[in-house]
Amino acid sequence: MAQSTAAPAPTTLPAATPLPVRAILPWAVFFGLVMLVLLYFVGAEQGALAVFSGDGVHEWVHDSRHLLGFPCH
């Protein structure tokens, strides 16, 4: 008897409900771009392309650029 009452205990969770694409899209577009700009400054600024002149950004993140796998120089 005890077993039969314990059996329906929810050991498996119900599958997650999807979030509607309409709710995600504005965040994905805007913050996706912001994040890509951040990645650009860590990974490529003052390398192949440059927004700021000089070498300051490149030299400052030099080691992380190499170790994270970005082409550095």
Add this chain to the structure above:
Amino acid sequence: MNSAIVRALLVRGMLAGLCAGVLAFVFAYLVGEGPVDAAIAFEEAGSHHAGGGEELVSRSMQSTAGLATGVLVFGVAVGGIAALAFCFTLGRIGRFGARATAALTALAAFLTVCLVPTLKYPANPPAVGDPATLDQRTALYFLMIALSVLLGIAAVLLGRRLGPKWGNWNASTAAGLAFVAAVTVAMVFLPSGDKVPEGFPATDLWEFRIASLGIQALLWAGFGLLFGYLAERLLEPRATAPAGRGAELSAPAT
């Protein structure tokens, strides 16, 4: 309501990325800086351009604060992007809860953003890579990442489409094989990366690249686990520890 959930997930993703970035930074400092220093020593021994004349940022700053800045900003940024990707994958890639979805999303991101591009264009220490070809190498590197991510998304969509007909196991296997085949073709046709300069120690190159891969693996693993925990707490509050465990324990007693 749903918009607020997306925002909350984004914030948690960036936070998890920051924490994973701290972990990756510690690893990078302890394991990665040795090979970088060895490579710089090789570079300075080879070039006679009176090196170190105008050093903008000292080596000690580059290897500590500079490294931390880069890795942490990278962690926050990829954490945010992965959290947004998670918003799309949640509930759409099979019967997975929030935590498993987060882990799978992080794994897929590691594979497509890091591992696959690395197989073609591995990380290069200082002294490896001709500055004259930097533009081309940068373009090819980002092209490889974009290709691999797009092919990965296509594989997931393919698997979803085949699932009802073939069963989930067969559909996932077929989609995975299609991904590997497409990526292989892309790698065969894209030009090779730069040659390693003569005399560069092979062990140093190996250690550098393994350290680089380790940093990424640690970052993505840390992110997947931490973000999964945070996302589950946000999305399935009743399923998490105290209430769930209590219910399980009390169930046999009744």
